Amino acid sequence: MADITTLHYLVVAAALFVLGVIGVLTRRNVVIVLMSIELILNAVNLNLVAFSHMWGNLHGQMFTIFIIVDAAAEAAAGLGILIAFFRNRETINVDEIDLLKW
Amino acid sequence: MNPALNSAAATMNTGMAPVATPWFFYALAGAAVISALFVITRRNAVHSALALIVTLLSVAGLYLMLYAPFVAGVQIIVYAGGIMVLFLFVIMLVNVERSSKERQFNRIWPVGLAAACALMALFVSALVKGRALFPERLVKLSEGTNTQDIAKALYGDAGRMGQYTFAFEIASLLLLVAILGAVIMTKKKI
């Protein structure tokens, strides 16, 4: 079997990214939308680490670490909003989050 | 550019022979993509979360294969051990039972799917056309000193500020803001 090159990783990352985008765009459940965002971030991370490996420096890995920090912050804030919203409207569906459309 | 970062490639650790690399790659990549598919298709959010954990762990495995052990460790400890527990916690608090019986996809799903497919087409064309840009063989990063190198970039070395020290501090501020925001939003009365 051929050696694994950067391209292989990029293909995997692209697949994850597209799946994440599909999840964000089509699902109603906010929790799953948030999880899809995590998928997208992971795809990006994978790209960055693959490039880091390709160029033989650590910048990609550094970016990945910051993105993971960002993901943690995003998850905390996002889920906080979700819980607050669920308390008020008792729903976690994206298309019912329409208070601003009134 | 910080010389410490580039010299990492030079001090390559030759002791670690990669183990059956292609097989591991295809197994991990397959697991990641298939469970990602599960993430966006399951009705039950807990099943989605479990699938996402598999994806995250597979990606951590891929990081290990890319000689980025520290990132892999952070991925496991922060993503799989922290963020996903938070997700599961929230799923238990909100009513999964009801939402899993409802319509799963929103009304504009064909549009979303089409947009995503267009994006995929873009990716495919970019990858096919740009194939020549990527070298056939990967440069081997030093795995043995990976953590130490990252520490030098983050905290600086020999009294000098590291390249990412400022960003690191900003990130800590971001986390603090996120903590405060989450607490304020979820607490019933403050």
Place this chain on the structure above:
Amino acid sequence: MPNFVMSYLGSTVTPGQAGNQFWALMYVLIIFAGVSVAVMAMNWLERKALAHFQIRLGPMRVGPHGLLQPFADALKLMLKEDIIPTEADQFVFWVAPLIGLLASFTVYTVIPFGPSQAVSDMNIGILFMLGVSSLAVLGIVVAGWASNSHYPLIGALRSSAQMVSYEVAMGLAVVSAVLMTSMNASGTGTLSMIGIVQAQQQQGIWFIFKFFPLGFIAFAIFAIAMVAETNRAPFDMAEAESELTAGYHTEYSGLRWSLFMLAEYAAMIAVSSIAVTLWLGGWMRPFPNLLQAPAWEFIFSLFPGLTFAGLAAIAFIGTARMPAQSFFRVQRIGLAVFAALLGFIALLLLVIAVAGRTADTSVAARFREGIDYVYWFVLKVAVFMYLFIWYRATWPRYRFDQLMRIGWKVMLPIALGVLMLTAIVGVIVS
């Protein structure tokens, strides 16, 4: 014999580093078998020790002094019907115990029983251990949710909050120990488990005594947090029997329940191993730098054999003290055979200690060294195992809010303070 088997013998690095997949696999199997046996022994020991704390006898019927009780239990649990409640989420209910089990067994890949007695020496060893052991909480949370019942759900919620909270204090305590590894000439520390022990050897001090009392405080925080991490008394909120019947595994029975128990005990051994590695010098025998004459080396290498000889003596005394009735004949013979087995092991170990007393690179010497390392490591871990039992016998259970308060308001600030002080003292000293 094939080259890949022989070439590793006498090596001074772990099979993972040597790239020897055969021996890596062998080590995995040995560790898996060893941990399973240790869990069984721990099960017996806990029941016996707890019984003696509580002026009872504990298991006495199955085998002499209940020695075969764990086997009987295991057999019973395996033969029991595997009940999955109708309303439960079948797949998740099925998979939950496996998550915990996988997590608690995976960490053993980086636990160093000796400088070369580990499956692999990961560059991120301690980070990996903390990360993977934190995955165990997923199994518990998911088990509680999948049971679709109130008590398991409350147990799962408690457990997830508890384990995530104590991980923070635990991580900070670990960081202060990792910081101590960098107090050397080059100023670079390490996350590798083997590297941490070697740093202690280099600096000539166990980290528990380093910068006294800073190392000790960090160790104490870890020792408390690890009890909470493994859901053991007095922090066994997740399975608080008197409150939540059995917490997250209320609905489980038979083999699946026993997997939870296996995971819990394996996790206990794993976290104890972390504590031993980080603060108590890992595999090192007492005073490796002070008493390093060959004579001392030889004396300390006699310890494993003498320990087994002592155990054999206890077993022989037990045989002699058995009531002289025909009813006890089988048990008596069984205990005598067990004692003879222990004696045989003792003899074997002593022979190895004598044969490998020269510090050369012969296989016998390497083997003797390996036994020494594993012996001292296991002995230190065993002390922690006994502490777990002792805690359970002595203390009442904390309440959930008190537990969280201690985690966030007491342990976290202290851990942060210790971390900063360690850094400051380290800078001043170096």
Place this chain on the structure above:
Amino acid sequence: MSISEKGNPNALANAVSNLDLDTPEKPYLDSNELIINMGPQHPATHGVLRVILKLDGEKVLGTECVIGYLHRGVEKIAENRTYTMFNPYVDRMDYCAAVSNGLGYCEAVEKLMNVEAPARAQYIRVILTELNRIASHQLWLGTHALDIGAMTPLFYTFRDREEILKIFERYCGARLTTHAFRIGGCQYETYAGFEKDVTNFLSFFAPKIDEYEALLTTNRIWLERTKNVGVISAADAIALGVTGPVLRASGVKWDLRKAQPYANYSKFDFEIPIGENGDTYDRYLVRMEEMRQSMRIIEQAVGGIPEGPIMGKVPKVIKPPVGEIYHSIEAPKGELGYFIVSDGSTQPYRLRVRPPSFVNLQALDIMVRGLLIADVVAVIGTIDIVLGEVDR
């Protein structure tokens, strides 16, 4: 939460319809409220008590006790038995303190018949009753500590309780449901060596109480789990009719042995321990001290057992005159009262028991509101209920 929606959603909701749900505010939708059935099969409800808890997360918003799972109709049985035949039945109410139950019943009937047990019988009665008080408190301590998570005290207390049960066994042949007393005195003369056994027990037991206290009294976790948990004020306690150690821990000095002395308690010198805060820890301290005071009483009594008959002048067939009587004694758990209406026949016309556990159990709701699930268990333990007595 989602679970209550499955199965029959209304069954539980109906059962708690009379739960007083005056939560201070309902800020959002009550999505976090959870209704949980604790018992009747639960390790910490001391038998078959069923408590329906309304929870917000772990916080208790309200409770509802469902009792009757051990109802045997003791009071109705009494109407169909002669006074003598009914005597063993009272042992089955509070089976942890069978001797006290028997004492109360026998004294009530004696009072109705206007006879008095002879002095020697009185002394034996006091010794056995106080021994039983210690045994009951030991059982309480062991199970209460087990509820809070300390396993070990249970075995210590059971070891020492065994010595008391041995004395009972030697005296009357039974260990738990002793049926030690008869109307008019005692059935059995003390066995040879009774006094020695009792004094031996006293010297054996004195250090054991210290041992229990060493395990718990200054234990940090025990203090955190019991201090300021399940507080009930003296006014609340009196209003609810709470008696026994629960009342005394709230600072009310009310002990029937002093307040309206029965048997010959007035002859003995002992203190009534009281608490200050009315929390679980005070109740613990009060009961521990009560064990010591019981030992004092036994010590005085066993030294002064007079000679003489053990049965008073009671006819063969017990036929109290027409009338009614209420007589109550201080059982280990509180005021145990017997209200007997006699129509002059050999059987009571009506017999009503005022069981301390039943009355004290009412205080559970006040005590646990706003606390956590773990405290519910601790408070059930500290009230010291016996379901045989609650349900009768």
